[in-house]
Amino acid sequence: ILLAHPRAGELLSPDWGESEQTFIWQDPETGIWCRSRPDTFNDDTIVDLKTTTDASPEAISKSVWDFGYHQQQQWYRAGHNAIVGSYPEFLFIFQAKTPPYLVTVVELDQAAELAGEERIRRARHTYAHCMRTGEWPGYGTHTHQISLPPWAEKRESDERYLP
Helix, strand or coil: CCCCCHHHHHHCCCCCCEECCCEEEECCCCCCEEEECCCEECCCEEEEEEEECCCCHHHHHHHHHHHCHHHHHHHHHHHHHHHCCCCCEEEEEEEECCCCCCEEEECCCHHHHHHHHHHHHHHHHHHHHHHHHCCCCCCCCCCCCCCCCHHHHHHHHHHCCCC
């Protein structure tokens, strides 16, 4: 089904590009060593395949945020630039895990790209700082007081009125 999708089939064709190659480079800003392994790429485009429970564009948008795919995109593009010498287009192929195994090819918009770039920039700098100092961020040494999540509080409230 995946290869029968016109765009996904083209992007995953063995003739289209290289598959499962590891990029290793040194970040010029921080000096840290970096690594990525795109599913497939050529000189102009990187493609990453994801499985999902819902391949609708709306659900994919949420998954991009939840799983940090916008960060992954920018990380892979930086690696491609360091090794291949170009900053390529990036496409995700999402395929549903259940029948009818729907397929959606997506490209992130500029706002998502910028957000991903900023997050990986901060992550690189945080990691470099931690490596230099040996101090790693956490959640503090104090005791945290927490509440139940809002959905649990609502459920508790609703159950109070059951016979």
